[in-house]
Amino acid sequence: MARNKLTETRIRTLTKPGIYSDGAGLYLRVRAPVGDLPPSRQWFFIFRRGGARKETGLGGHGQGTAPVSLALAREKAEALRDRLARGEDLINRKSFADIMKDVLAVKEASSKNDKHRAQWRMTLETYAAPLHAKPISEITRDDVVEALKPIWTTIPETADRTRMRIAAVIDHAKARGLFTGDNPADWRGGLKELLPARADGVAHHSAIAYADLPAVIAKLRQSSSTSARAVEFVALTAARSGEARGAVWSEIQMDEAIWIIPGERMKGGREHRVPLNEPALAILAAQKQQAICDLVFAGGKAGTPISDTAMVKSLRKASGDDSTLHGLRSSFRDWCGDETTYPRDVAEAALAHALADKTEAAYRRGDALQKRRALMADWGAYCDSGR
Numbered sequence: 001m002a003r004n005k006l007t008e009t010r011i012r013t014l015t016k017p018g019i020y021s022d023g024a025g026l027y028l029r030v031r032a033p034v035g036d037l038p039p040s041r042q043w044f045f046i047f048r049r050g051g052a053r054k055e056t057g058l059g060g061h062g063q064g065t066a067p068v069s070l071a072l073a074r075e076k077a078e079a080l081r082d083r084l085a086r087g088e089d090l091i092n093r094k095s096f097a098d099i100m101k102d103v104l105a106v107k108e109a110s111s112k113n114d115k116h117r118a119q120w121r122m123t124l125e126t127y128a129a130p131l132h133a134k135p136i137s138e139i140t141r142d143d144v145v146e147a148l149k150p151i152w153t154t155i156p157e158t159a160d161r162t163r164m165r166i167a168a169v170i171d172h173a174k175a176r177g178l179f180t181g182d183n184p185a186d187w188r189g190g191l192k193e194l195l196p197a198r199a200d201g202v203a204h205h206s207a208i209a210y211a212d213l214p215a216v217i218a219k220l221r222q223s224s225s226t227s228a229r230a231v232e233f234v235a236l237t238a239a240r241s242g243e244a245r246g247a248v249w250s251e252i253q254m255d256e257a258i259w260i261i262p263g264e265r266m267k268g269g270r271e272h273r274v275p276l277n278e279p280a281l282a283i284l285a286a287q288k289q290q291a292i293c294d295l296v297f298a299g300g301k302a303g304t305p306i307s308d309t310a311m312v313k314s315l316r317k318a319s320g321d322d323s324t325l326h327g328l329r330s331s332f333r334d335w336c337g338d339e340t341t342y343p344r345d346v347a348e349a350a351l352a353h354a355l356a357d358k359t360e361a362a363y364r365r366g367d368a369l370q371k372r373r374a375l376m377a378d379w380g381a382y383c384d385s386g387r
Helices: 008-013 070-085 096-110 114-126 141-152 156-175 210-220 226-237 241-245 278-289 308-319 327-339 344-350 358-363 369-386
Strands: 018-023 026-031 040-049 052-060 258-261 272-275
Touching (some): 096 114, 141 156, 210 226, 327 369, 344 369
């Protein structure tokens, strides 16, 4: 079989997408340019074992932080031919899921933040699922794009985090020698031009108009599911869904009608006290009667919280649209501004938002609990008005 068909001079002129042979199993794959980026060129080695065609990547030509020249590609290919002659299997078939598990184990051992650990696991297990079965060494930029497309414009903040965590898994594989070439989940590698454009740089969450919320609450109450109760509780407390999903009974003080969320479970890292209105207390009393673990809203598997997916499904069944759980906080904030005379800082405190004005924040050291108690009582009565 002829070898050394390519030259460095010819390679630099190759712009037409296709596969070009250097001989004896060594090939150069040229992909079309993306946006202002030049065409990408990747080396790979093809061989057969057991009647099956296999290939392994050898890195990118003239790109990335570790470019592979023609001479180096030939050197790598020769080393692989020697291994084949000894009967070795060239392909490490570790999948994305295999490496993902190792990354999660490292994160869970090194992080003290339960919420942070849970977010890493949820995004990789749920949104990176299309990559799980793929060999880590063969994942391409197109694979990453296809995994991110369904969530890129609908839940942009989660999509961004998912992309960064996919990149972290592949970086882990590169450090172990299980992946060569540029990281296909690197934002600077061309993903910007391949993913759908977003309306703007702000992640907007589809929210139910507050005028419609009492009717939605009434429909939620027609279901006896834990997910429906958790959604109703989120609406009544203006809490984030993750805060409600992770709520445990030790945080609830029924006699004082208050829910104290520790700082490590809050987005801002500070303890947040939530005054509980009558409908929220009624939900908690019912949940307590059927509690089988310390979680207020336990899922189907013992010791695990109700899933975000189950809650979204319940919400959308009741609303009949694509409303989001986070959008319930917008519904509450719109109602505060349009229908009440409560001061802005009281409404913002109810959402656990830090005051933007640092001078104002320095003077307000409390959390306006008593004023918020009155606000949340009025909000609970409003949500309950659709009975």
